[in-house]
Amino acid sequence: EVQLVESGGGLVQPGGSLRLSCAASGFTFSSYEMNWVRQAPGKGLEWVSYISSSGSTIYYADSVKGRFSISRDNAKNSLYLQMNSLRAEDTAVYYCARAGILQSLDYWGQGTLVTVSS
Amino acid sequence: QSVLTQPPSVSGAPGQRVTISCTGSSSNIGAGYDVHWYQQLPGTAPKLLIYYNNNRPSGVPDRFSGSKSGTSASLAITGLQAEDEADYYCQSYDSSLSGSVFGGGTKLTVL
Numbered sequence: 001e002v003q004l005v006e007s008g009g010g011l012v013q014p015g016g017s018l019r020l021s022c023a024a025s026g027f028t029f030s031s032y033e034m035n036w037v038r039q040a041p042g043k044g045l046e047w048v049s050y051i052s053s054s055g056s057t058i059y060y061a062d063s064v065k066g067r068f069s070i071s072r073d074n075a076k077n078s079l080y081l082q083m084n085s086l087r088a089e090d091t092a093v094y095y096c097a098r099a100g101i102l103q104s105l106d107y108w109g110q111g112t113l114v115t116v117s118s
Numbered sequence: 119q120s121v122l123t124q125p126p127s128v129s130g131a132p133g134q135r136v137t138i139s140c141t142g143s144s145s146n147i148g149a150g151y152d153v154h155w156y157q158q159l160p161g162t163a164p165k166l167l168i169y170y171n172n173n174r175p176s177g178v179p180d181r182f183s184g185s186k187s188g189t190s191a192s193l194a195i196t197g198l199q200a201e202d203e204a205d206y207y208c209q210s211y212d213s214s215l216s217g218s219v220f221g222g223g224t225k226l227t228v229l
Contacts, residue, residue: 017199035218037164044120045156045207047218059217083213095163103211103218105170111163 002026002107004096007033009112016086016116022079022096027115030054030074033099036081038092048094049081064090086116121146122208122221129227138224139141140191140208145203146219150187155184155193158205158223168193195226198213203228 008020022104023036050059052093057066060068079096093111100106123141130136140145140153147153155168159201168184171191181196195202208221 022136037220044205044223045158045209045220047209047220048215061217062215063165075158100166100169102151102152102154102170105164105209106166106169106175108163108165 004098004107004109005044006094006096006109006112007018008079009114010050010095012022012086012116014087016084017082017084018114020081020083020096020112020114024096024098025080027098029072029077034072034079035097035099035103035105035107036079036097037068037097038052038090038114039095040089040092041110043092050099051079058094074099083114086114088116090114091116120152121212121215121219122210122220124206124208124221126199126222127225128229130227132198132200135194135196135199135200136226137195138206138208138226140193140194140210140221142189142191142210142219144189145214146189146210146212147191148185149213151213153184153186153191154209155182156207156209160204160221164207198228200228202226 003025005023065087071080096113097105098107154165157167158164171186172184212219
């Protein structure tokens with residue numbers, strides 16, 4: 001059974017940093033591209049970042065470019081999102097999602113809440 | 119506002135058919151990129167509902183179908199059931215942004 005479990009969320013002050021993790025199981029993690037998607041309270045979905053299966057190709061949404069960094073450790077079946085210079089508008093539930101056929105997101109984690117507030 | 123435009127809400131009575139539109143532009147849907155649809159039940163993570171414009175993952179009822187034409191796509195739900203009450207999102211790729219884009223979401227209410 002495919003499972004994605006996010007962790008690392010919490011309360012952080014504006015300008016602070018946080019590192020999210022996503023533990024994958026039930027599939028060959030190293031063969032799949034991965035994404036981070038976020039959802040602000042009461043709002044819609046926003047794509048945040050993409051990483052290829054090898055980690056060699058990475059993309060970011062303009063809203064996080066230069067502040068967030070995606071990475072993966074295929075030996076540990078884990079995906080990461082390093083978030084720096086956090087702003088109030090980064091407050092959201094962050095989901096990791098596996099990329100399936102033609103970049104559809106076929107499996108999602110349960111999400112981890114990040115709150116940026118003083 | 120979102121790159122892909124969806125109506126904020128739609129509604130229908132049990133048993134009826136509803137459609138949800140997703141309008142893009144020449145840099146995403148109009149450029150030939152595929153459209154995927156997600157269902158998000160209250161308090162849960164999104165779930166893939168339709169991929170590659172009109173394909174259903176295993177376990178998704180055939181009451182759900184998708185289509186795409188030009189710069190738009192649509193999700194149709196027939197035989198509406200109370201359990202279909204959820205938020206629905208379309209997703210595609212945008213070449214000018216070099217990343218995925220989502221619609222703003224549509225809240226489906228079953229009357």
